[in-house]
Amino acid sequence: MKQISLLIAIILMVSCNIDKEPVEFKQLNNEISLDGDWTMKSFEFGMGTWSPAWGIFMAFPPPEVDSLTQEAITVKVPGSVQHNLVELGLTKDPYVGDNVKDLRWVEDREWYFVKQIEVPNDWQGKNITLDCNMINYKADVWVNGTWCGVTVGNYQEMKIDVSKCIEAGTLNDIILRLRAPENSNKEIKNNKFFDWTTGVDGDLHERPWVTPSNPQAGEYLISKCVFGWDWGPHIVPIGILQPIKLVAKEDAKIENIFVKTKSISSNTAKLEVDFNFSNKGTRKTNLFVQYQIIEKATEAIVKTGRFNASVLANSDFSESQEININEAKLWWPIHYGDQNLYQIKTQISDEAGLVIDNSINQFGIRTIEKIRNEDPEWTKEKVLQFDHAIDPDLEDGEYDWTFVVNGQKVFVQGMNTIPMDAMFDLSPEIYEYTLRAAAEANVNMLRVWGEGLYETDTFYEICDSLGLLVWQDFWVGSYAPSQDQTASWEAVRTNIIRTRNHPSLVLYCGGNEFDANRKDRVEQINELDRLIKEHDGTREFHKASPHGGNVHGGMGIVNNQERSQSYARFCSEAGYQQSWPPLSDMLKFLDKDQLFPLKENQYWLSVHNSSVASYPEWQNDVYGIPQTVEEVIHTEMMHNIIGWQAQMENTRLARYKVSGCLFWALNDVWPATSWSMINSYGTCKNHYYAFKRAASPLLVTASQQNQIVLPGEAYDIDISVINDALEEHKNLKVDVAIYLGQKAEKVYKKSFNGAVDAHSVATIGKLDWTIPTANKEHNFLVVLNMYNKNNELVSHNEYTCMIGALENNERVSVTGGYFGEYRKWTKNNITAQLNNVPESLMQGEEKAFTINYTNNTDNVIMGLESLIIDLPMGLRFYLDDNYINLLPGESRTLSGSLQNTSRSELSDITKLTFQTDGWNVKVNQQNLVLKTK
Numbered sequence: 001m002k003q004i005s006l007l008i009a010i011i012l013m014v015s016c017n018i019d020k021e022p023v024e025f026k027q028l029n030n031e032i033s034l035d036g037d038w039t040m041k042s043f044e045f046g047m048g049t050w051s052p053a054w055g056i057f058m059a060f061p062p063p064e065v066d067s068l069t070q071e072a073i074t075v076k077v078p079g080s081v082q083h084n085l086v087e088l089g090l091t092k093d094p095y096v097g098d099n100v101k102d103l104r105w106v107e108d109r110e111w112y113f114v115k116q117i118e119v120p121n122d123w124q125g126k127n128i129t130l131d132c133n134m135i136n137y138k139a140d141v142w143v144n145g146t147w148c149g150v151t152v153g154n155y156q157e158m159k160i161d162v163s164k165c166i167e168a169g170t171l172n173d174i175i176l177r178l179r180a181p182e183n184s185n186k187e188i189k190n191n192k193f194f195d196w197t198t199g200v201d202g203d204l205h206e207r208p209w210v211t212p213s214n215p216q217a218g219e220y221l222i223s224k225c226v227f228g229w230d231w232g233p234h235i236v237p238i239g240i241l242q243p244i245k246l247v248a249k250e251d252a253k254i255e256n257i258f259v260k261t262k263s264i265s266s267n268t269a270k271l272e273v274d275f276n277f278s279n280k281g282t283r284k285t286n287l288f289v290q291y292q293i294i295e296k297a298t299e300a301i302v303k304t305g306r307f308n309a310s311v312l313a314n315s316d317f318s319e320s321q322e323i324n325i326n327e328a329k330l331w332w333p334i335h336y337g338d339q340n341l342y343q344i345k346t347q348i349s350d351e352a353g354l355v356i357d358n359s360i361n362q363f364g365i366r367t368i369e370k371i372r373n374e375d376p377e378w379t380k381e382k383v384l385q386f387d388h389a390i391d392p393d394l395e396d397g398e399y400d401w402t403f404v405v406n407g408q409k410v411f412v413q414g415m416n417t418i419p420m421d422a423m424f425d426l427s428p429e430i431y432e433y434t435l436r437a438a439a440e441a442n443v444n445m446l447r448v449w450g451e452g453l454y455e456t457d458t459f460y461e462i463c464d465s466l467g468l469l470v471w472q473d474f475w476v477g478s479y480a481p482s483q484d485q486t487a488s489w490e491a492v493r494t495n496i497i498r499t500r501n502h503p504s505l506v507l508y509c510g511g512n513e514f515d516a517n518r519k520d521r522v523e524q525i526n527e528l529d530r531l532i533k534e535h536d537g538t539r540e541f542h543k544a545s546p547h548g549g550n551v552h553g554g555m556g557i558v559n560n561q562e563r564s565q566s567y568a569r570f571c572s573e574a575g576y577q578q579s580w581p582p583l584s585d586m587l588k589f590l591d592k593d594q595l596f597p598l599k600e601n602q603y604w605l606s607v608h609n610s611s612v613a614s615y616p617e618w619q620n621d622v623y624g625i626p627q628t629v630e631e632v633i634h635t636e637m638m639h640n641i642i643g644w645q646a647q648m649e650n651t652r653l654a655r656y657k658v659s660g661c662l663f664w665a666l667n668d669v670w671p672a673t674s675w676s677m678i679n680s681y682g683t684c685k686n687h688y689y690a691f692k693r694a695a696s697p698l699l700v701t702a703s704q705q706n707q708i709v710l711p712g713e714a715y716d717i718d719i720s721v722i723n724d725a726l727e728e729h730k731n732l733k734v735d736v737a738i739y740l741g742q743k744a745e746k747v748y749k750k751s752f753n754g755a756v757d758a759h760s761v762a763t764i765g766k767l768d769w770t771i772p773t774a775n776k777e778h779n780f781l782v783v784l785n786m787y788n789k790n791n792e793l794v795s796h797n798e799y800t801c802m803i804g805a806l807e808n809n810e811r812v813s814v815t816g817g818y819f820g821e822y823r824k825w826t827k828n829n830i831t832a833q834l835n836n837v838p839e840s841l842m843q844g845e846e847k848a849f850t851i852n853y854t855n856n857t858d859n860v861i862m863g864l865e866s867l868i869i870d871l872p873m874g875l876r877f878y879l880d881d882n883y884i885n886l887l888p889g890e891s892r893t894l895s896g897s898l899q900n901t902s903r904s905e906l907s908d909i910t911k912l913t914f915q916t917d918g919w920n921v922k923v924n925q926q927n928l929v930l931k932t933k
Helices: 002-019 065-069 081-087 099-108 428-440 457-466 486-499 519-535 599-608 618-623 629-653 686-694 817-822
Strands: 031-033 036-044 073-077 109-118 127-132 138-143 146-152 158-161 171-179 196-198 204-206 227-229 232-234 244-249 252-265 268-279 285-295 301-311 315-325 342-349 355-363 368-371 402-405 408-410 412-417 445-448 469-473 505-509 540-542 550-552 570-574 660-663 698-701 718-723 729-740 745-756 760-766 779-787 793-803 805-807 810-812 833-835 846-854 861-868 875-879 884-886 891-900 909-918 921-931
Touching: 002 301, 036 065, 036 081, 065 109, 065 171, 073 081, 073 109, 081 099, 099 109, 099 232, 138 158, 146 158, 252 342, 252 355, 268 285, 268 301, 268 342, 285 315, 301 315, 412 570, 412 629, 428 457, 428 875, 445 660, 457 469, 457 486, 486 519, 519 540, 618 629, 618 817, 629 660, 629 686, 629 698, 629 718, 629 793, 629 817, 629 861, 698 779, 698 793, 718 729, 718 745, 729 760, 779 817, 793 817, 861 875, 861 921, 884 891
Parallel strands: 412 445, 412 660, 445 469, 469 505, 505 540, 550 570, 570 660
Antiparallel strands: 031 244, 036 073, 036 109, 109 171, 127 158, 127 244, 138 146, 138 171, 196 204, 227 232, 252 268, 268 315, 285 301, 285 342, 342 355, 368 402, 402 408, 698 718, 718 760, 729 745, 729 779, 745 760, 779 793, 805 810, 833 846, 846 891, 861 884, 861 909, 875 891, 909 921
16 A cells, blocks of 8 residues: 555656656747838828839839838837827927827828848748738738738738748848828818817817817727827827737747636636647648746746647647646736736647747736626616616626626726827837826726727736736727628737737727617627637626616716715716816926916817816806916816715725726826826826825725815714725724814814724714804815824825805805915915935936925915926826825825836936925925936
């Protein structure tokens, strides 16, 4: 018996050793990057392929390289025509003023990109393709004078066979002719929804040059927002927009690898790996397949394997392998655990033992499912729905809306994203900065909006590393059913395959704001559902957004004049009022006299956002009538801080009755007065910090029910603790104080003790203050500090409130609003003490510093704002908090960083201006000098 046991043990040990035996992966010389310098030249349509030698136009005459490169300009790829023209100073900056109107001519010409590249001798006889994940809009390809193929639409990958045209061992001419869609520059006239906006004067105002202009937009396989949206301009980017390369393969090759997590039990993950191969040859090929799974962070080998595969001539072959990973390190969303990632390296050899192809695929081990919300009856009286948001194919018309990752419920708090730039400058530096800032703000999900991009590899790789869940819309909702759908379905298939290994991707959706129940859409939706099941099958598909129980609109206690309650099972697009950037950023794209007064500047305001011109007059009752552009900005700032805080906190307090809320929006495509948290200059706007604070993993709240409270009214707000962590917090102490007026007279204080269970909400007390019936001061500040058992501050929260009156059954201000009162307050001097400010900041560097503030005045400081007002493009300034309040005698230290994300060299010395501002703060500036070259 002992001998048998020993034999079994030896066999097991040998199996384990074999199981992790390293595989020697050969470095193959089968790719050539074509990124970098190309020449670019434009012609009238058709003229680039015409020459006197031909005398006539032909379908595909060979372009002459000499004529295309003479007087051409050198541009960077990836990059659009428009972006390159701006970078080279050959056109006015379209993001300034109304210069965008002067860029439309680009869409009326064809653009030739030319590059010469030498191909190695050992590529002779191989299958060679020209690959790029995104071009726009239509690209014809010639290699050495021979037309090789065409790709249409920015959702399509370009993979064109150039095998018969490439000459190994010598220079090859590669030419791409790129064009915008037909009639791209055509405008819709008299379309009130898109071409016009209602101004503060109540009249309609035309919004020229920025409209979603082309009446045929639905017929193009393209991001619809390029024709303009309320927050973005009409710029149809033309160009090679993602990395481009030549790829050489043998007849037999790896098509793709798909790693699926089937189950997780007792630290063992059961994976199913689909190995997909193809053979273009004329005879059957026997392959020897080796694979190796490693931890990405440590490069530790966790599993190796080998098997044989036979692939018939001109056919595909798939092999599924079940693989168990012991002591699996799971991938978790941010704040729920670590973002552990793995790689599977796969290599195939032919019958002679020659390695002919290999691949590396990143994946994470995690499960994803969705379950019913708690207490589904709770939201029925509160829900706002689009008429078409119910799904007739479901028993009660609704999907399950609570996301569950690795068996753990996840409350969703996130953002919608749009393309990072209107000219499709999709650089890794922009993605890295913006997505890191989102994670810093406690965002855990991003919805990729359906009229924009099917996002890039860079986007998904960063989301994987940060723990950001992704809801990916398709474009189907805006692609006309009358069109031939063949290219669209191929684009769907290739994008699913491209992104399905990313653990961050958790949900597919058909598209944005369309009726998925409409008869002519049903066929599209059914085919999309079929393709997702065929090529993925591990994630849910939702037909549309909104649909099946989720909504677009306000959530929580919405900060309008009525403070109305609006809840739903899930909100995939929480609307709120647009917010102005800091004045220093506004002045980068509009002059000060183009901003204020509002009524006299409808034209300029509407160019950069059709909605901002409709400044809501009801705000005057709450905040006061703005007297300057600075007050407009501060009004919008306060409105958004209060509103975003209220929506986020109240939605979180209703967790799993409501399962999540995605706000509009994370980013801008160009400088604008918009809803974005982060503008196109990289500035984190006021409500970024309101969201960040309200979405903190551990938060003490006294969430307000009214913006204006009444004299004699009971101020009996619940004190609650929200805990996202997977462990409980005991022995918590909460100190609450209320400070009245400019002098911050403390009129109330109380302490509460309590605890909160893991991943839950607990109410630990209630305020019992009564609003004063007679007082000269009408603004008050509620301050909450929560301490753990070691007396360490673990959560801080504040609420800005106003005492008003009741007139005609409405709560109104009696002092001309917040800023009617702040206008009378003393303007205070507050100086920032900057510590460890870097003296140099080279390309790619990020350096930290701190700011100390002390309020040495007798007054409360409101809305204290810290900015660098003259940052050049490429430099980023980030603070961990901003737009703060300071009580008399209070000190705060903020942590920040400066980043040099510029892709081109800055001047030797960069001079910067650090500015402190606020609602009752005098502007104070300090000069900084950085060595940046």
